[in-house]
Amino acid sequence: MNITQSLAAGQYAASRPATAPQPGTGGNLAAAAAGFADTLAAGEGAALAALRGADDPHALVTALAQTELAVETAVTIRNRMVEAYQEILRMPV
Amino acid sequence: MAGFADALRVSASGMEAQATRLRYLSENIANAETPGYHRKTVSFRAELGPDAPAGAVRPGPVRLDPAEPERIYDPSHPLADAGGYHAGSNVNLLVEIADTREAGRSYEANLRMFEQLRQMSAALLELLRR
Numbered sequence: 626m627n628i629t630q631s632l633a634a635g636q637y638a639a640s641r642p643a644t645a646p647q648p649g650t651g652g653n654l655a656a657a658a659a660g661f662a663d664t665l666a667a668g669e670g671a672a673l674a675a676l677r678g679a680d681d682p683h684a685l686v687t688a689l690a691q692t693e694l695a696v697e698t699a700v701t702i703r704n705r706m707v708e709a710y711q712e713i714l715r716m717p718v
Numbered sequence: 719m720a721g722f723a724d725a726l727r728v729s730a731s732g733m734e735a736q737a738t739r740l741r742y743l744s745e746n747i748a749n750a751e752t753p754g755y756h757r758k759t760v761s762f763r764a765e766l767g768p769d770a771p772a773g774a775v776r777p778g779p780v781r782l783d784p785a786e787p788e789r790i791y792d793p794s795h796p797l798a799d800a801g802g803y804h805a806g807s808n809v810n811l812l813v814e815i816a817d818t819r820e821a822g823r824s825y826e827a828n829l830r831m832f833e834q835l836r837q838m839s840a841a842l843l844e845l846l847r848r
Contacts, residue, residue, distance in 0.1 A: 683737065687730040690832070691723050694839050701846045 661699050668692030722839045724771040729835065731774035732828035735762055736821045738777040743818050746809050753797050755807035756782040757814070783808055 671688030674680035742758045749755040758780050765774040785808045793802035 681734060681737075683730045683734040686832075687727055690726050690836060693836075694722060694726075697840070697843050701843045705846060 661695050664692055664695040722835055725835050726832060727771050728774045729828045729832040731765065731770065731776060733825055733832070735775045735777050736825040736828065739821045740818065740825075742780060743814055743821065747811065747814050747818075750807055750809040750811055750814075752807050754787060754805050755809065756784070756787070757807070757809045759783055 668688045668691065671680060671685050675682055675685035739760050739762075742760050746757045759782075760780055761778040762775050763778045765772070765776050770776070787808045788806040789803045790806045791803055792798060795804045797804040
């Protein structure tokens with residue numbers, strides 16, 4: 626019994642590094658999130674400028690379409706990631 | 719997604735250019751009866767600068783049509799010369815209306831392109847949702 630327990634603990638310790646986040650992925654995701662926030666801010670700025678009459682409505686439409694594209698992409702990717710995470714959580718241990 | 723974003727901006731630049739053209743066409747039509755008015759024409763050029771995507775269109779400088787203005791016989795007009803003639807504008811309404819139609823159609827084409835791009839991006843993301 627004792628041997629099995631220590632074996633299990635050893636196995637657990639050995640497989641822990643596999644679940645550690647890889648250094649490359651986090652940076653890429655952070656950059657993508659920053660780009661997404663930039664696009665949103667640009668869309669808001671264009672909307673404000675158009676309402677003030679300072680900007681062309683075409684610029685507003687372009688900015689809003691790009692914001693829509695960015696939000697849809699971000700939401701879809703987030704949904705996929707959450708789904709994958711839940712799939713892992715449902716895994717029988 | 720950069721391709722979609724760039725294409726959206728190019729389509730919007732086309733719409734903007736046609737709107738500028740329509741603005742000068744309306745000026746020409748409004749001044750069709752103005753004595754001595756020369757009609758304004760706008761040329762388009764492709765954008766090469768770093769701040770816009772390559773291939774975007776932007777209106778070039780406004781030029782005046784050098785054609786001689788029409789001479790109108792009306793001795794009672796305050797601008798009439800000794801012979802009773804005065805200079806009208808060189809605006810031909812038929813040309814302006816045809817130009818307006820062309821600008822409208824071109825705007826519509828850019829609008830359809832914009833719509834198509836949005837549909838395509840939506841369809842692409844729909845693929846991920848399943």
